[in-house]
Amino acid sequence: MIEKIRQLVKNEADEDDWKYHIVPVANYAKKLAKLLKADEEVAELAALLHDIGRLKFGGEDHDITGVPEAEKILKEHGYPKEIIDEIKHCVESHRGSKNISPKTTIAKIIANADAMAHFDVLPIFFYWRCKKSSFEEAFKWVDEKIERDWNKKLTLPEAKTMMEEKYKAIKLILDSNRKYM
DSSP states (O other): OHHHHHHHHHHHSOHHHIIIIIHHHHHHHHHHHHHTTOOHHHHHHHHHHTTHHHHHHOSTTHHHHHHHHHHHHHHHTTOOHHHHHHHHHHHHHOOTTSSOOOOSHHHHHHHHHHHHHHHHOHHHHHHHHHTTSOHHHHHHHHHHHHHHIIIIIOOSHHHHHHHHHHHHHHHHHHHHHHTTO
């Protein structure tokens, strides 16, 4: 069943979003689930569906629009209520800019995996943001997002350890660019 949901999400996403965000989030979610002895399949399902609201309806409030969409997809594929409820909580609590905190291990894994994926594809953020704003605005947005991810979303010590080297490298690059602003 997970393969069908993987394909459904892949079909909803554009190629870049799939390759540079959804797949890395799913990969990190599975790694963290294994490390924390959580259900790897549920973690992968939640990772695949965490941004379904954004993919289908746009970015604003995608944590809210994604909840009923994830529920609908999971029901159509015969998942039990407990798994559906877990994944709905993951979708509603994965964003660092919102005030719903992840309360379960899987939800914490998804919020952390979402942030971890941002550390892998930093140049993509500049590309996406610069299409909509000046370089300085894009720089500020990326800088704030990386700091929010590091200080707010990376709540699992295992996730922070995995990302520490990348975080330091990103900070070094961002800091070296500040002198040009």
